[in-house]
Amino acid sequence: MKSLEQLTRPNIWQLSPYSSARNEYSGKVARVFLDANENPYNKPFNRYPDPLQEEVKQRLSKVKGIPAECIFLGNGSDEAIDLVYRCFCRPGIDNVVAIEPTYGMYKVSADINDVEYRPVLLDDNYQISAEKLLKACDNNTKVIWICSPNNPTGNSINREEIEKVLDGFDALVVIDEAYSDFAPQKPMRYQLAQRPNMIVLNTMSKAWGCAAIRLGMAFASKEIIGLFNKVKYPYNINQLTQQQAIELLDNPYDVEKWVSMLLLERKRLIEAFRLLPICEKVYPTDANFFLAKMTDAKAIYDYLVDRGIIVRNRTRVSLCLNCLRITVGTKGENNELLAALRQY
Ligand SMILES: *Cc1c(COP(=O)(O)O)cnc(C)c1O
Numbered sequence: 116m117k118s119l120e121q122l123t124r125p126n127i128w129q130l131s132p133y134s135s136a137r138n139e140y141s142g143k144v145a146r147v148f149l150d151a152n153e154n155p156y157n158k159p160f161n162r163y164p165d166p167l168q169e170e171v172k173q174r175l176s177k178v179k180g181i182p183a184e185c186i187f188l189g190n191g192s193d194e195a196i197d198l199v200y201r202c203f204c205r206p207g208i209d210n211v212v213a214i215e216p217t218y219g220m221y222k223v224s225a226d227i228n229d230v231e232y233r234p235v236l237l238d239d240n241y242q243i244s245a246e247k248l249l250k251a252c253d254n255n256t257k258v259i260w261i262c263s264p265n266n267p268t269g270n271s272i273n274r275e276e277i278e279k280v281l282d283g284f285d286a287l288v289v290i291d292e293a294y295s296d297f298a299p300q301k302p303m304r305y306q307l308a309q310r311p312n313m314i315v316l317n318t319m320s321k322a323w324g325c326a327a328i329r330l331g332m333a334f335a336s337k338e339i340i341g342l343f344n345k346v347k348y349p350y351n352i353n354q355l356t357q358q359q360a361i362e363l364l365d366n367p368y369d370v371e372k373w374v375s376m377l378l379l380e381r382k383r384l385i386e387a388f389r390l391l392p393i394c395e396k397v398y399p400t401d402a403n404f405f406l407a408k409m410t411d412a413k414a415i416y417d418y419l420v421d422r423g424i425i426v427r428n429r430t431r432v433s434l435c436l437n438c439l440r441i442t443v444g445t446k447g448e449n450n451e452l453l454a455a456l457r458q459y
Pocket residue numbers: 190191192193194218262266291293317318319320321326330331
């Protein structure tokens with residue numbers, strides 16, 4: 116692996132970050148806060164939130180099995196995705212490689228940051244060859260994006276191929292594990308200590324049922340997390356979000372219950388889809404959604420919208436011709452979908 120200094124944009128490596136009022140007196144017990152020009156009234160909203168979210172991170176550390184100093188929290192995973200570009204990729208010079216098809220934000224963020232995006236097509240089973248990904252890289256490739264379980268295909272990417280990429284690449288590999296709570300494999304984040312070039316993304320938006328609070332996370336070496344912390348907005352996670360996350364993390368039993376209900380419903384939905392004459396194929400999935408090849412995705416999508424049922428039409432995505440992506444809902448919602456499709 117290249118050194119972190121070689122991988123980081125020189126302006127970011129040299130950056131002196133903004134120092135917030137609450138960073139500067141650490142170690143002492145404080146009672147009277149006259150330092151940040153806050154209003155002393157209107158509790159509990161009057162104070163700036165903890166810029167490094169220590170309480171949330173302590174709890175996450177226990178739940179995720181990752182040291183608190185190796186956790187970055189962002190306004191959704193999307194903030195972490197953007198920070199990867201802003202910390203490591205020189206606009207107009209560097210490039211990134213990604214599996215294709217995959218989550219759309221890696222490319223949007225590359226375009227915003229003026230970084231060349233090199234998609235590498237998956238095979239017919241939606242798998243990668245490490246060799247093909249590595250061949251797409253050159254000396255200015257800073258990042259390889261892998262999403263597993265992948266969106267929109269739903270399948271987990273072969274672990275041996277992921278490990279070959281991590282072993283064979285001299286820059287950074289991001290593994291987006293947004294859906295790992297639904298997958299049977301042990302998440303890659305547990306290899307963090309052995310893999311200084313890996314960044315793992317997680318989110319509260321899916322299994323944790325908290326898309327509204329916007330809390331995403333990155334797990335990486337404490338040196339990489341230090342760079343993210345330097346570049347992020349000082350108070351990027353608001354107080355309400357931190358409080359809600361703490362509540363949920365203190366009581367994670369709901370999450371386990373939701374995941375097992377959704378996995379049972381997923382099985383039932385997929386079996387029912389396989390019996391539909393308008394469904395040609397359901398692809399294997401390790402996520403809380405599945406991809407189904409239909410006879411005519413556009414017409415079926417429009418038909419469902421007319422009945423107030425929204426699924427995702429992925430027919431224009433590479434390798435996904437005539438595919439709909441179906442998120443698993445409650446038993447009642449899934450029954451509505453099935454009833455509508457049976458009447459199509
Ligand atoms: C939904 C999703 C996310 C979550 O993004 P947030 O900004 O945390 O809501 C991240 N990655 C993938 C692949 C997703 O599908």
